[in-house]
Structures are given as C-alpha cells and as structure tokens.
Amino acid sequence: MADAQRTPLVTFYVPVYNGAAYLRESLASISAQTFGDWECLLIDDHSTDASPAILDDACKRDPRFRAYRQPANLNVANASNLALRLARGKYLARLDQDDLAEPTRLAEQVAFMESHPEVDVCGGAMLYFGRENGVASLPADDGTIKANLLTGMNNIGNPASTVRTAFLREHSILNDPRFPLSCDYGMWVDCTLAGGRFANLPGVMTRYRTHEGQASVDMVALQVGVIQAKTRLLLKWFPDLSFAEVQAMEPLLRANAVVFLDRESAARGVAVLRKAMASPRPSVSGEDRAAVEAYLAQRCALWQGHLDEA
Structure with missing residues (x-):
C-alpha cells in the first residue's frame, strides 16, 4: 500500500450523491488497481442516503481514500472542481459512483502518458453492462477525437478519462457549474482550445453501469450546455x-x-x-x-x- 503522506502519482476522484446502492463496488474497483500509487478524493455532494457512512468506512480501511462533504447539494460540476483544487497527483482520473474501473486501468493509462508526454487527456473504451450491454470503442488519435467534438459523441468517455493535473491548472480549465449535465463536454472543448492533445487506449478502462436507478436526463438542459461549448469551438475553427x-x-x-x-x-x-x-x-x-x-x-x-x- 502506498504511503498516504507522500505525494501520489495519481488522484482518482469520485463525485458522490446518493450512490449507496453501488458505491461499495465502485470503491472496491479502485482498491483493486494493480497500480498502487494513488489517492482517491470522494466528494460527497450532500447525500441523504447511506453514502457518507460508506465513504467514512472506506477511509478507515484505506488511508488513500479521502472524503469531503459539500455544505449543500451544489451539483457534480462543483464537486469535480473541488477535486481539482485538492488533487495532489500528477494525473487526475475520474470514476463515477456506479461505475467500475478495470484493474489495470491506472497502470495502462499512466504508462501511456509517462511515455507520451505530449498527451494531456487519455481515455479508453468503456464496457456497458446492466440494462444495456456492449463495448463503446472510441477513436485513438487526437485529430479524430477533436473532429468528433462537432457531433458531441465518440470523443472522450468522462468516467474513463485521466488528465494531466498541471495542464488543467495552467489553463484554468474547470467544469462549468452552470451546465452540470454537459460539463465534461465543455471541459474537453476547453482543453482543445487550450492546445491540449487527446488519446484513447484500445482496451476497456471502465465498466459503465446502466440501471433503472440512473437519473433521467433533462435533454433541454443538457443541450444548452453543449451549445454553449460547441459555439466556442466553432468560432475558433x-x-x-x-x-x-x-x-x-x-x-x-x-x-x-x-x-x-x-x-x-x-x-x-x-x-x-x-x-x-x-x-x-x-x-x-x-x-x-x-x-x-x-x-x-x-x-x-x-x-x-x-x-x-x-
């Protein structure tokens, strides 16, 4: 187990809101990583279920987990921005509260980014399981990933992403709390406009759970944020x-x-x-x-x- 007092190479972060149903399994997938030099920030967005107790138990079992509770329900964009402020790792890796990281995810992504210093954002394929099943493979090269930002699809899977922390901080790139449903897309657009380079690994990095308990998406609110970000991109291009x-x-x-x-x-x-x-x-x-x-x-x-x- 890595020394919790020294600076880890990777900061995992998991935004949490009423995720008790699958949270233990998600955190177990982080503990099972073959690459052990990580910390994990658990940002609880003022849950009202058993999530805080689950997070406390995880922190007691493994000091690499660190839990923080938002003073109110401030949305996932604010939770993600808090994780960026607190992160100590060279790399910032995202996982959602009901998804599972493949055991070799960090090992593969860290090895790739260490050997490709020109890459700022690394993703990979995602395996959908549960209500829907299948593998979502994404383009490997930077140029295609960026071109696909025009469609809003087939670019970078947020729950499978690992980003250079210094790149985000250097360019003041944050999740926009006005558009929490599309803040990941907005971040990828801002990374593009800041000169960032992308890559996707061919293997499955994350198992993406689909289930009845997932919140229905307000498509109008989602589209508003996408339009804002895409407009910035189109004006540049x-x-x-x-x-x-x-x-x-x-x-x-x-x-x-x-x-x-x-x-x-x-x-x-x-x-x-x-x-x-x-x-x-x-x-x-x-x-x-x-x-x-x-x-x-x-x-x-x-x-x-x-x-x-x-």
Missing part, C-alpha cells in the same frame, strides 16, 4: 464566420438530437454550412480537418434534402 452565422449553423450539426427548424432557419443554416465549406482551412486546434469538412458536407446534404422535400 471558423473565424471567418460571425457569431450570428455560427448560431445559425450549430443546430444543423446536432447528430444526436432532434432539431425542429422552420424552413427559413434551416435554409440560413445550410447557407452558412456552404460558406464554411467554400473556404477550407488548415487545422486550427489539431483537429482532423478532412473529417470536419466531411461532416459539414454530410450535414449540409442532409438538411438540403429536407428543404427539397418540404
């Missing part, structure tokens, strides 16, 4: 477009959400897409520009088809 033009184009890029637009708004968005494609640019943030252009063309064709059918 397409500096020739005005803010109004980016606002017109953004709804047409939502691959994972139903978008209802009147004909005039859709036509305006298509016109902006055509303008964006008419002036090809080199990569701005390391994104695979060919993949970006291909996605713009695909969305433009799709929406033009809707207009032609109307």
